[in-house]
Amino acid sequence: MEEPLLPERDQNSGASIRTIHRACSILRCFTEDRPELGVTTISQKTGIHKSSTSRILSSLQKEGFVEQDEQSSKYRLGLGLVSLAGLVLERLELRDVVQPSIRELARITQETINISVLKEDECINIENINSPQPIQHMGLLGRRNPLHCTSTGKVFLAFMTQEERDALLPEQLKPYTKHTITDRAQLEEELKSVKERDYAIAHEEFKEGLSAIAAPLRDHSQQVIATVSISGPTYRMGKGQIDAYIPHLLKTSTDISTKLGYLKSEASP
Amino acid sequence: MEEPLLPERDQNSGASIRTIHRACSILRCFTEDRPELGVTTISQKTGIHKSSTSRILSSLQKEGFVEQDEQSSKYRLGLGLVSLAGLVLERLELRDVVQPSIRELARITQETINISVLKEDECINIENINSPQPIQHMGLLGRRNPLHCTSTGKVFLAFMTQEERDALLPEQLKPYTKHTITDRAQLEEELKSVKERDYAIAHEEFKEGLSAIAAPLRDHSQQVIATVSISGPTYRMGKGQIDAYIPHLLKTSTDISTKLGYLKSEASP
DNA sequence: CAACAGTGTTGCGCTTGATGCAACGAGATG
DNA sequence: CATCTCGTTGCATCAAGCGCAACACTGTTG
Numbered sequence: 001m002e003e004p005l006l007p008e009r010d011q012n013s014g015a016s017i018r019t020i021h022r023a024c025s026i027l028r029c030f031t032e033d034r035p036e037l038g039v040t041t042i043s044q045k046t047g048i049h050k051s052s053t054s055r056i057l058s059s060l061q062k063e064g065f066v067e068q069d070e071q072s073s074k075y076r077l078g079l080g081l082v083s084l085a086g087l088v089l090e091r092l093e094l095r096d097v098v099q100p101s102i103r104e105l106a107r108i109t110q111e112t113i114n115i116s117v118l119k120e121d122e123c124i125n126i127e128n129i130n131s132p133q134p135i136q137h138m139g140l141l142g143r144r145n146p147l148h149c150t151s152t153g154k155v156f157l158a159f160m161t162q163e164e165r166d167a168l169l170p171e172q173l174k175p176y177t178k179h180t181i182t183d184r185a186q187l188e189e190e191l192k193s194v195k196e197r198d199y200a201i202a203h204e205e206f207k208e209g210l211s212a213i214a215a216p217l218r219d220h221s222q223q224v225i226a227t228v229s230i231s232g233p234t235y236r237m238g239k240g241q242i243d244a245y246i247p248h249l250l251k252t253s254t255d256i257s258t259k260l261g262y263l264k265s266e267a268s269p
Numbered sequence: 270m271e272e273p274l275l276p277e278r279d280q281n282s283g284a285s286i287r288t289i290h291r292a293c294s295i296l297r298c299f300t301e302d303r304p305e306l307g308v309t310t311i312s313q314k315t316g317i318h319k320s321s322t323s324r325i326l327s328s329l330q331k332e333g334f335v336e337q338d339e340q341s342s343k344y345r346l347g348l349g350l351v352s353l354a355g356l357v358l359e360r361l362e363l364r365d366v367v368q369p370s371i372r373e374l375a376r377i378t379q380e381t382i383n384i385s386v387l388k389e390d391e392c393i394n395i396e397n398i399n400s401p402q403p404i405q406h407m408g409l410l411g412r413r414n415p416l417h418c419t420s421t422g423k424v425f426l427a428f429m430t431q432e433e434r435d436a437l438l439p440e441q442l443k444p445y446t447k448h449t450i451t452d453r454a455q456l457e458e459e460l461k462s463v464k465e466r467d468y469a470i471a472h473e474e475f476k477e478g479l480s481a482i483a484a485p486l487r488d489h490s491q492q493v494i495a496t497v498s499i500s501g502p503t504y505r506m507g508k509g510q511i512d513a514y515i516p517h518l519l520k521t522s523t524d525i526s527t528k529l530g531y532l533k534s535e536a537s538p
Numbered sequence: 539c540a541a542c543a544g545t546g547t548t549g550c551g552c553t554t555g556a557t558g559c560a561a562c563g564a565g566a567t568g
Numbered sequence: 569c570a571t572c573t574c575g576t577t578g579c580a581t582c583a584a585g586c587g588c589a590a591c592a593c594t595g596t597t598g
Binding site for chain 1: 546547
């Protein structure tokens with residue numbers, strides 16, 4: 001309704017099968033804020049005719065990818081997706097490797113720990129241990145976050161080449177809070193500092209009241225393939241607390257990187 | 270190759286859009302044992318022409334639902350699925366409710382804890398805490414398990430009506446190990462006992478060396494909507510150990526059920 | 539209570555777009 | 569270098585998905 005219509009996304013190279021593209025567009029309509037949607041709404045958001053939308057949803061329902069509420073007859077994403085995603089996660093041997101290390105980090109910090117990977121212009125959480133504390137347990141599996149305003153994202157950006165960064169970042173950086181860095185030059189400065197220190201900090205740059213620190217995980221190819229992060233409410237993540245966490249975070253990241261076959265080389269001035 | 274062709278599944282009511290059904294069939298080809306598949310293999314498994322298979326895969330790749338290995342050019346499931354599944358999990362308020370209780374249970378038992386829901390004729394793990402112990406951490410998010418030979422599945426079966434059970438269970442129960450109950454009458458006996466005790470035990474009925482116990486979670490409608498289970502290697506789950514775990518398991522399940530609005534009624538002889 | 543404004547679903551021809559064929563290029567293998 | 573086998577792609581065909589419009593249904597409204 002209030003959202004601008006998503007134009008049927010014009011894929012770059014080679015035509016995608018239209019029906020599949022449409023089905024995926026429909027699945028992508030569902031968000032954290034709007035977990036349940038009606039046919040008409042989806043139709044408006046995607047620009048797909050109402051009857052086609054209804055038929056595609058009905059097909060997806062038979063496949064278990066969406067479910068329909070008995071009463072409201074609205075649609076929501078289905079458990080079939082969870083099964084498939086489970087296979088994806090199972091495939092990532094990374095998850096097994098990190099387990100003991102992050103468990104220890106979680107025990108020490110009592111805050112939420114996340115492992116994220118880069119996927120196009122977002123980072124996706126592939127493993128998390130939630131904070132046992134009553135207030136806040138943000139980190140959620142599969143959650144996608146922007147790059148320029150999260151500790152995790154800034155780590156990925158910092159270890160890219162300038163070209164890769166330019167390809168991923170838009171001209172105008174979207175402000176999420178009043179602390180979000182929206183100036184490209186300023187962001188570049190920040191990233192340089194991240195690269196030097198080997199970790200990134202984000203204080204309420206993405207969400208008010210949320211702070212996080214992240215460090216890179218590297219494998220045998222010396223590439224940054226993932227990040228480990230600690231996140232929690234800002235009032236528990238003050239300067240002193242973060243300074244205390246940093247050594248543990250860096251120890252965790254180097255431990256995991258070593259297990260992944262990373263050999264620390266001094267040849268990176 | 271060695272697998273029998275999946276006939277293009279004839280859905281019961283109303284025709285599904287063919288392309289979508291095909292795409293989903295292709296996605297379902299990937300399993301735990303075969304996380305990477307080539308076009309030809311998929312084509313044979315699904316019975317879809319090789320060229321169509323290639324095109325559908327290519328479309329799914331553009332959507333992030335599958336990835337293609339650079340070298341082998343084989344396909345595997347993609348991270349896009351994890352993002353969508355994340356939204357599904359987020360939607361299940363159940364997950365939030367159970368967190369503190371199962372964390373406590375994990376702390377006490379030091380074994381893997383799973384929360385599962387019933388989806389058609391399988392149970393799906395929607396939340397888990399892995400055992401911190403070095404040997405075995407089975408429970409995996411999104412993992413689908415059969416009903417008749419798992420503690421979790423037997424709980425679901427035990428609290429169904431006879432008709433529901435008959436609809437879900439095949440004539441011939443598939444033997445997974447030499448301990449799997451394959452006789453329907455014997456299973457009914459077992460389920461009656463599960464219903465009386467309010468928990469189920471499975472000793473190597475699904476996988477050799479794996480044991481588990483499960484209890485039902487009920488909501489305000491008095492229905493069993495999920496289960497909580499403790500699983501671990503059999504040598505750590507002997508008779509004595511299980512007897513020690515049962516009270517904790519039952520306490521956890523009743524705690525969660527209470528939070529879900531379940532009111533224990535004595536009126537069920 | 540009838541008219542209405544929503545919803546999601548469904549026959550029905552039309553034509554678009556996904557299909558199967560076959561040829562192709564790229565690696566691997568002998 | 570010939571020969572597999574793999575995944576991809578141009579092309580003509582025609583079935584399959586499409587938009588239209590009518591439908592059934594619910595809840596609201598004058």
